[in-house]
Amino acid sequence: MYRPPAEPGMPIDEIDTPALILDLDAFEANLDHMASAAKAAGVRVRPHAKTHKSPVVAHLQMARGAVGQCVQKVAEAEILAWGGVPDILVSNEVVSPAKLARLAALARIARVALCADHALGVDAIEAAAQDAGVRLPVLVEIDVGAARCGLVPGPEVLALARRIASSRHLSFGGLQAYQGRAQHQRTLDERTASIASAAEMTGRMVEDLRTIGLDCPIVGGAGTGTFALEAATGVFNELQVGSYVFMDADYGRNHPAPPFRQSLFVLSTVMSTPNAEVAVVDAGLKALAVDSGLPLVWQREGVTYAGASDEHGKLTLAPGSSPLKLDERVMLVPGHCDPTVDRYDWYVGVRNGRVECLWPISARGAMN
């Protein structure tokens, strides 16, 4: 973990750069908005810690009613459980015996559930749970259109659920039904159609499972781009939203954009001004994920982040825009929040122009 780039009380311009900035007013507004929306819709929220990677953020979400956290990785589950999060769903398959042993060990200090999409996976989880003397809830992941992991809805799902339910150290935890592809479909019509189809498949599976005597404690899915749609279906009972706490440039390109404020920024510094049309900042592709597009420049008319190399970002200035000075700070909106957060050790929380807090990104790099 690298040294923090700021101290509480410091004005923003004194923060060492690149730094990951959290606008606390916007962040808290986002937490509140999701909590109210879910309450109004009568569904639970189990936010995804793959976005924030921080027990601090997890506890703030749970203080507003979230029932626990989702993670994608065993290492993330460990860091949350060690940080006092009592209820964790690994919304992902875990198949390696060594990882399953770690997860089963965690079940002594937190409720830990995970997903499976293969009989061999279920058997491996059962073996690990037996070795550790714990009981693990296992959800069946179904493919509702994301075309990644998960079983195609149908008889195989019933068979796998039965296998889980009849495993001595497992309980059937429900269905994992995340439509990842729908999150960044640009129009509401596309997203509505995708989630309608996902909900129809999921709902039918819930019914089919009921007919063989298996209830679904969790029917989980949804993301920041579609949560209102899943919440309204009556099929999903848990929303696994992640990005809503921060937002990013790519979610901003949805129509309409999700009802959240941009709270996450990368603060950069102008380090070279080679000519009147160009300024170079100290945040390149090691500081900002570019997989979903380049970052946006925040509230600087006519200035565009035009290219990233490893440690440099090239800004272009439209004719007539006010020039950037050497050592000036520039705020950037990350193209994609989750992997950008994963580049930093610290959130620098700011309010009213000053640093209010530093929170460690404890699960940064926790990929194992």
Place this chain on the structure above:
Amino acid sequence: MYRPPAEPGMPIDEIDTPALILDLDAFEANLDHMASAAKAAGVRVRPHAKTHKSPVVAHLQMARGAVGQCVQKVAEAEILAWGGVPDILVSNEVVSPAKLARLAALARIARVALCADHALGVDAIEAAAQDAGVRLPVLVEIDVGAARCGLVPGPEVLALARRIASSRHLSFGGLQAYQGRAQHQRTLDERTASIASAAEMTGRMVEDLRTIGLDCPIVGGAGTGTFALEAATGVFNELQVGSYVFMDADYGRNHPAPPFRQSLFVLSTVMSTPNAEVAVVDAGLKALAVDSGLPLVWQREGVTYAGASDEHGKLTLAPGSSPLKLDERVMLVPGHCDPTVDRYDWYVGVRNGRVECLWPISARGAMN
């Protein structure tokens, strides 16, 4: 820093994934090849630590004759100096007083040089050197075609060099002339033309500086894609090569590819096999930089890394290729080595199918 994914002696299949693997035979062959090539050409090597971010690798390079290291960031300079590297060039502009104070402080334990491309930058460096009571060599960065930082070769370069030489706590360190754009030009003709032009501009500046009484202790540039060209010009006296130690898929697309072996891999695990044509591994875009293209699958005929999401990699299997099994290991060649290394805390060094060593990636995330 996250727990190491392996222990010395372990067979490769027991390494926890995703893990960053270093094939030690290939890596050492790369170190040796560069050392001989530079010796034969009569130029110094000052490898770039922005690639490897490790004092361990730096010392192995210096044991083979490298004169020191390049870095892009003050934090990288700190970690190398604290790790015993005695001669460090920040091949980049540093303009913020707080960063310059850190760099000047380092000059008590290592030789530390840096670059400037603006009079205000030179004045800020002079102020920091004066405050710390040290003397810092400063190179002028010139733009030889990369169109990023640096002055256009010409009278401004002479003026800035004079300003450095006449600053009481600075010495003129020479020219920084890196043609970054040429590194990944695909044909030898393109690269040859780019470096010929860069060398012509640089050589003329060296001459012009000599006429005003300023010698260039360092004339630095070159990268893994073009180092043989710069080495042959007689203009450059230091090669700032980085990627040659590891190589990556993007350098592999050059014609001809640089004369080095692929030594860097990401080891991943199959976590889902949804159908006969698809397998999903546990290494996605948090585990692998995708800015220069997707990773390649190593030595698995017919298997392609077709898509990355945050924590998942989707492999497609051509008809007739042998199926991938759940929990099977798959080696991936990163698309771009530098930012991929920056995702990991540990190199897992392997030889003859076993883990031989673990080296910390000490400057991982050292962006400040």
